[in-house]
Amino acid sequence: MKAQVQYRFRKIEVPQFATFKENYSEQTKEVSFQTNTQFSFDKDQNVLSSRIDVSMYKDDKPLLKIEIYCYFEIMADSLENIRQDNQYIFDPGLLVQFASLGYGTLRGVIHEKTLNTPLNNFILPPLYYGDIIKTAFAVPI
Secondary structure, rough: OOOOOOOOEEEEEEEEEEOOOOOOOOOOOOOOHHHHHHHEEEEEOOEEEEEEEEEEEEEEEEEEEEEEEEEEEEEEEHHHOEEEOEEEOOHHHHHHHHHHHHHHHHHHHHHHOOOOOOHHHHHOOOOOOOHHOOOEEEEEE
16 A cells, blocks of 8 residues: 655745747747756655756757656654655655656746747646656655
């Protein structure tokens, strides 16, 4: 049985957002996206962070770059529930939840920051992190 993990969304940061209008043209009808996701855990604060960065390209030319951090405070009792030997084990299902919350947040930020620009016509496609995240994240205690 998987352990119940209680958490709260603590903070959102967008340290990077840039558009490259010089690489856009009215003929741009299709774009591609590259997405990277990674996790880290601050043991002093009991905070797991999900970092997601997305780049939008037309051919090899960047059109947009964004990086977002979502911070989740894990309740102390929950940390004990996921403790195994000398590490915390964040199972893939929980990581999928955190990454999905971050990705949805990122999609909203892109939409809002590109309003009234031609880049707003390109919608970042949904991702199902359940197809991507297959292994647990182990953090030594």
